[in-house]
Amino acid sequence: MPIDADLERTTALGDGIIQIRLPMAGNPMRYVNGYLVEETGGYTLIDCGWKAPDVLAALHAGLAACGITLADVERILVTHFHFDHYGLAGTLMRAGVAELGMHRLDWNFVSLILSDPVRSDNAADEWIARNGLRVESLLEDEIDHHRRTELAQPTRELEDGDEVGRLVTVWTPGHSPGHLCFVDTKSGRMFTGDHILDPVTPHVGIWHDVRGDALGEYNASLRKVAAIGASGVLPAHGEPFADLERRVDELLAHHATRDAQVIAALRAGPRSAGDVARALPWTRRGRAFAELSEAHQQFAVAETLAHLENLRVRGVVTRDREADPIVYTLV
Ligand SMILES: [Zn+2]
Ligand SMILES: [Zn+2]
Numbered sequence: 001m002p003i004d005a006d007l008e009r010t011t012a013l014g015d016g017i018i019q020i021r022l023p024m025a026g027n028p029m030r031y032v033n034g035y036l037v038e039e040t041g042g043y044t045l046i047d048c049g050w051k052a053p054d055v056l057a058a059l060h061a062g063l064a065a066c067g068i069t070l071a072d073v074e075r076i077l078v079t080h081f082h083f084d085h086y087g088l089a090g091t092l093m094r095a096g097v098a099e100l101g102m103h104r105l106d107w108n109f110v111s112l113i114l115s116d117p118v119r120s121d122n123a124a125d126e127w128i129a130r131n132g133l134r135v136e137s138l139l140e141d142e143i144d145h146h147r148r149t150e151l152a153q154p155t156r157e158l159e160d161g162d163e164v165g166r167l168v169t170v171w172t173p174g175h176s177p178g179h180l181c182f183v184d185t186k187s188g189r190m191f192t193g194d195h196i197l198d199p200v201t202p203h204v205g206i207w208h209d210v211r212g213d214a215l216g217e218y219n220a221s222l223r224k225v226a227a228i229g230a231s232g233v234l235p236a237h238g239e240p241f242a243d244l245e246r247r248v249d250e251l252l253a254h255h256a257t258r259d260a261q262v263i264a265a266l267r268a269g270p271r272s273a274g275d276v277a278r279a280l281p282w283t284r285r286g287r288a289f290a291e292l293s294e295a296h297q298q299f300a301v302a303e304t305l306a307h308l309e310n311l312r313v314r315g316v317v318t319r320d321r322e323a324d325p326i327v328y329t330l331v
Contacts, residue, residue, distance in 0.1 A: 009058060010065040013240060015187035020062030022049035024084055029200070029237045032084045034059060035191055036066065037184065039165040042074040045097075046182060046191050047236055050087035050148035059088070075099035077164060079193025079236060080176040081110035087149035101164060103171060103178030104157040114151045124207045125298075132274020132325040133301045135294045167191075172225060174218025175202050177211075181225055188231035190244065195221060197235045198247050199284070201254055205302025206309055215310040219255060222248045255307075262307045263330065266317065272325035277304040 011019045016038030021031040035046040049055035063069055076097055078086045089100055113120040125135065158164070158180060160171035170181040172195045182191040194202050195218075204218045226248040233247065234240050241247070258280075265271060265279040277300045278289045292300060308328045311317045317328045 010062045012066075013234070015184070015189075017184070017187065017189070017234070018062075018066055019234070019240070020059060022055050022058050022062075024050070025052070025054060027084075029084075031237070033234070033236055034062070035234055036063075036073075037165070037167065039074065042072050043068065044165055044167065045073050045076045045092075047079055047085040047193065048076050048088040048092055049085075050083045051091055051150060052088075052148055055088055056091060059092075070095055070097065073097050075101060075164070077101045077158070077167070077180070077182065078106075079181065079191070079195070080179040081106040082176065082194065083145055083149035085193065085236060086110070086152070090150040090152035093152055099156060100152060100154045101156045101158045102154045103159070103180050105173070106176055106178030107154055107157060109177055111151060111153075114146075114149070117146045127207060127209055128274075128298050128301050130324070130326055131301055131305055132272030133277070133297055135298060170225060170228060172221035174204055174214060174221045177217075179221070183228065183230065189234055189240075190225065190228070190230035190232070191234045191236075192225070193236045196225065196233060196244070196247055196251070197237050198233070198241050200237060201251065203299060203303065204306050205299060206305040207302050211309075213310050213313045215255065215306040216313055218306075219252060219310075222251055258307055259311065262304065262311065263316065266328060266330045270320070270323075270327040270329040272327050273301050273305040273308055274325060276308065276328070277301045280304065 009021050013019055018036040020034040020036065022034050023031055032047060032049050034048055037044040037046065049059065070092065076089055076092060078089060081102065093100060158169045160169060162169040166186050167182040167184060170183060172179045172181050175194045179193055179195055181193060181195055204215050206214050226245050230244045232240060232242055233244050261280050262276055265276045281287065282289060282292055282300055289297060289300060308317060312319055315331060317330055320327050
């Protein structure tokens with residue numbers, strides 16, 4: 001069973017790596033891991049939680065448990081722009097953290113979204129509606145997300161292979177366009193952000209017309225980290241685990257199974273992503289689409305779209321963009 005985040009928030013993992021569980025109140029993930037990595041002159045913090053008083057308090061308590069303060073944190077590296085990893089960064093920069101590193105593509109994307117959050121939410125809702133699912137009542141959820149993040153400009157835009165202290169950057173697009181993993185050269189372990197989680201299957205979805213082949217990128221990024229290898233996996237949610245290759249194989253197999261289910265759903269004729277999603281089982285328990293909340297139905301359609309677009313790139317299906325909703329047909 002997972003460790004209770006309130007009872008045991010901070011864990012020393014050896015080799016100068018400390019895991020601080022930062023709360024995600026009201027979210028089934030329960031916490032995001034902020035990892036402190038000891039450097040000669042101070043500490044790097046990988047991912048920082050969303051912007052909320054309980055997260056800031058948990059971070060301060062975690063630092064205090066290690067006998068340090070925020071003044072010892074030289075830099076924040078964010079694996080990706082999602083608000084549970086990046087939302088608190090602006091607060092920490094104002095409190096004196098000097099450096100913030102993230103990938104250029106995620107910086108471009110988050111600065112675009114946060115320049116007009118309502119418009120970008122509406123655009124995403126409209127895109128999902130074009131693909132066969134119109135929803136009514138998401139506004140509250142979306143506003144909540146915006147309250148928990150703010151724009152914080154990176155002091156350094158990281159690229160694949162960049163060295164930051166004892167860490168080496170690995171660009172792993174898929175879950176987000178500029179997602180990063182970090183290899184620790186001291187221990188051989190890999191910080192995998194939301195690219196590799198266990199047992200949760202990381203979300204890979206298409207929320208915007210211009211996103212491209214997110215799932216193709218994701219699967220390539222899985223093979224990329226497996227080829228690099230790691231002596232241990234430090235994911236952003238859940239607990240550290242040993243076997244990177246085993247988890248990569250499981251995730252690749254999962255997506256191959258989903259491909260087959262999507263293809264089977266299209267055998268009856270052209271379908272929108274929404275209608276394909278309605279035909280698939282969801283969650284690890286195989287629930288019906290209709291049982292999901294509206295927000296989760298949107299995630300389900302975005303994930304189905306990622307499969308359909310990947311199948312389109314591979315020449316398995318075609319898309320009719322003129323139709324409303326947009327439909328996909330088996331070749
Ligand atoms: Zn994420
Ligand atoms: Zn996350």
